[in-house]
Amino acid sequence: MKQKRSLLEKAAAVPHMVWIVLFILGPLLFVLYFAFTDTKGSFSFSNIELLTSYSHIFFLSICFALVATAFCLLIGYPLAFVMARAKPSSQKLLMLLLMLPMWISLLIRTYSLMTLLDNGGLVNSLLTAMGLDTVSIVGTGGAVILGMVYDFLPYMVLPIYTSISKLDKRYLEAAADLGCNGFQTLFRVVLPLTVPGIVSGITMVFVPSISTFYISQKLGGGNFDLIGDTIERQFKYASTYHIGAAISLVMMILILISIAVMNRFSDGDGEEMIV
Amino acid sequence: MKILSRTYMWVVFALLYAPILVLVIFSFNDGGSLSAYTGFSFRWYGELFRDQVALQSLKNSFFLAASSSLLATVIGTFAALGLDRMRNRYVKGAVNSVTNIPMMNPDIVTGVSMMLLFVALGGMLGLGDVLGKWTMLIAHTTFSLPYVILSVMPRFKQFDKTLREAALDLGCTPAQSFFKVELPAIVPGIVSGLVMAFTLSLDDFVISHFVSSPDFQTLPLYIYNQTAHNVKYSMYALCTLIIATILVLLLAVNFAGSVGDRTKRRREALK
Numbered sequence: 001m002k003q004k005r006s007l008l009e010k011a012a013a014v015p016h017m018v019w020i021v022l023f024i025l026g027p028l029l030f031v032l033y034f035a036f037t038d039t040k041g042s043f044s045f046s047n048i049e050l051l052t053s054y055s056h057i058f059f060l061s062i063c064f065a066l067v068a069t070a071f072c073l074l075i076g077y078p079l080a081f082v083m084a085r086a087k088p089s090s091q092k093l094l095m096l097l098l099m100l101p102m103w104i105s106l107l108i109r110t111y112s113l114m115t116l117l118d119n120g121g122l123v124n125s126l127l128t129a130m131g132l133d134t135v136s137i138v139g140t141g142g143a144v145i146l147g148m149v150y151d152f153l154p155y156m157v158l159p160i161y162t163s164i165s166k167l168d169k170r171y172l173e174a175a176a177d178l179g180c181n182g183f184q185t186l187f188r189v190v191l192p193l194t195v196p197g198i199v200s201g202i203t204m205v206f207v208p209s210i211s212t213f214y215i216s217q218k219l220g221g222g223n224f225d226l227i228g229d230t231i232e233r234q235f236k237y238a239s240t241y242h243i244g245a246a247i248s249l250v251m252m253i254l255i256l257i258s259i260a261v262m263n264r265f266s267d268g269d270g271e272e273m274i275v
Numbered sequence: 276m277k278i279l280s281r282t283y284m285w286v287v288f289a290l291l292y293a294p295i296l297v298l299v300i301f302s303f304n305d306g307g308s309l310s311a312y313t314g315f316s317f318r319w320y321g322e323l324f325r326d327q328v329a330l331q332s333l334k335n336s337f338f339l340a341a342s343s344s345l346l347a348t349v350i351g352t353f354a355a356l357g358l359d360r361m362r363n364r365y366v367k368g369a370v371n372s373v374t375n376i377p378m379m380n381p382d383i384v385t386g387v388s389m390m391l392l393f394v395a396l397g398g399m400l401g402l403g404d405v406l407g408k409w410t411m412l413i414a415h416t417t418f419s420l421p422y423v424i425l426s427v428m429p430r431f432k433q434f435d436k437t438l439r440e441a442a443l444d445l446g447c448t449p450a451q452s453f454f455k456v457e458l459p460a461i462v463p464g465i466v467s468g469l470v471m472a473f474t475l476s477l478d479d480f481v482i483s484h485f486v487s488s489p490d491f492q493t494l495p496l497y498i499y500n501q502t503a504h505n506v507k508y509s510m511y512a513l514c515t516l517i518i519a520t521i522l523v524l525l526l527a528v529n530f531a532g533s534v535g536d537r538t539k540r541r542r543e544a545l546k
Contacts, residue, residue: 006449008449010357010360012354012356013353013361015354016351016354023416023417024373027385027391027392028388031384034391034395075287079284083284097288103521103525104517105478105480105495106480108514112294112514113294115294115297116294122297150291153291208381210381211383214480228383231387235390245387245391248388255381
C-alpha cells in the first residue's frame with residue numbers, strides 16, 4: 001500500500017536542504033569564484049598560473065603525508081591485528097586505550113609531543129643526565145612526520161581493527177588446515193580480506209596529514225611550509241584570499257581524486273568511513 | 276610469538292601515552308618547567324581558575340557546543356525524516372552527497388570556504404566584519420549535520436512501517452502517529468547524534484580558527500593562542516583537566532554500555 005505523504009513528511013527535509021545549499025555549496029562556490037578572479041573581481045587564470053611557484057610546497061606536503069601514512073600502516077596494522085586477537089575481556093580496555101587519544105584535542109597531543117622532544121624537554125634532559133649530547137629533534141622533517149604518525153595512528157588502527165574483528169574466524173582455520181603457516185595466513189588471507197579497513201585507515205590518516213598546519217608549525221619549528229601552512233597564512237595573516245582559494249581548490253581536488261581512487265580498491269564499501 | 280606481539284602492543288600504547296602522561300605529571304610541578312620536576316603543587320591549577328580569559332573561553336565553548344548541537348539535531352532529525360520518506364532517488368542522492376562534503380573535505384578547506392562566504396557576504400551586505408559568535412554557530416551546525424543524520428537515519432530505516440499503519444488505522448493523524456509512535460523509536464539515534472555533535476563542537480579547532488574573531492574565543496582557540504606565544508604554565512593544568520574529563524566521560528559511557536548489555540542479555544535469558 002502506498003501511503004500519502006503528509007505535509008510534515010514532505011517539508012521535513014526542506015530546512016536542511018536550504019541550510020546545506022547556503023552553507024556547504026555556497027562557500028564552495030565562493031572558493032571557485034575567488035580562485036578564478038583577480039583582486040578587482042574580473043575573471044582570470046592568474047591565481048592558477050601562480051600556483052606553479054607553490055609546486056615545491058605541494059610536493060613536500062604530499063611526500064610528508066605519504067611517508068606518515070606508510071608509517072601509520074606499518075605500525076598500525078600489526079597493532080590492530082594483535083588487538084583483534086586479544087581476549088574478548090581485555091578488548092574493551094584496549095579499545096578505550098585506543099579511543100582516548102582520539103578524543104583528546106590534537107592541539108594538546110601535538111603540543112605535549114613538542115614539549116617532550118624540545119631542546120629543553122624531557123628527552124634531552126635525560127640524554128644530558130646520561131652524559132650524552134643533546135639532539136635537536138624539533139625543527140626537522142623527521143619531527144613533523146613523527147608528529148603526524150603520533151597524532152593520526154589511532155585513525156589507522158580503528159578501521160583496520162574493526163575489519164579484522166569482523167573477519168570470519170573459520171577462514172583462518174581453513175587456511176591453517178590447508179597448510180598455511182602464520183605468516184602465509186596473514187599475507188594471503190587476512191590482509192586481502194581487510195583491504196576496506198586499510199583503505200579507510202589510509203584516507204583517515206592521509207587527509208588530515210596533507211592539510212595540517214599546526215603539526216608543522218609546532219614540530220617543524222617554522223622550517224617547513226606545508227600546504228596547510230600556506231593556506232592558513234593567506235587567510236589569517238596576508239588576506240590574499242584569491243591565491244589562497246586557488247591553493248585550497250587544488251588541494252580539495254587532489255584529495256577527492258585520491259579518495260575516489262582509494263575507494264575503487266575497496267568495492268565502494270562506505271560503511272567503514274563512518275567509524 | 277604471543278609474548279612478542281603483546282610486548283609490541285604495549286610498547287606502542289606506551290609511546291602513544293608518554294607525552295600525555297608527561298604533560299599531566301608536570302602540570303603538578305611547582306617549578307613550572309617541563310623537564311625538571313621540583314615538587315608537587317596545585318599552583319598552576321589555582322592560577323588557571325584566576326585566568327578570566329580561560330574561564331570565558333570555557334563558557335563560550337559550552338554555549339557554542341550546546342546551541343550548535345541542538346540546532347544540528349533539530350534540523351538533522353527532520354532532514355532524516357524527510358529523506359526517509361523521499362521518493363525521488365536523485366534528489367535524495369544529491370542531498371546526501373552534499374551533506375557529506377564537510378566529512379570528506381579536509382577541515383581547513385571547510386574552514387576557509389566558510390570564511391570566504393562570510394567575509395564576502397558581509398562585504399556585499401555592508402555588515403562589515405561579521406566573523407564571531409554567529410558565524411561560529413553556523414559553521415559548527417554545518418559540520419555536525421552529517422553526523423546527526425548518520426546516527427538518526429538508520430533508526431528510521433529500521434522502524435517497522437506496519438506500526439505506523441496500525442497507528443493510522445487506530446485513528447491517529449499522520450502527525451500524531453509520527454510523534455507518538457515513530458519518534459520514541461528514533462530517540463536513541465537522536466541522542467547519540469546530539470552527543471556526537473556536542474563533542475565535535477567542543478573539540479573543533481581548525482574550522483573555528485578561520486570563522487572566529489578574537490572577541491569570541493573557544494577553549495581550543497585559547498589553547499592555540501597560548502601555544503603560539505609564551506605558554507603560561509596554567510595551560511598544562513587546563514590540558515590535564517580536559518584529559519581527565521574525557522577519561523571520566525569515556526569510562527562512564529563504557530560502563531553504561533556494559534550495564535546496558537548486561538540487562539539486555541539478562542532480559543533475553545529470561546525469555
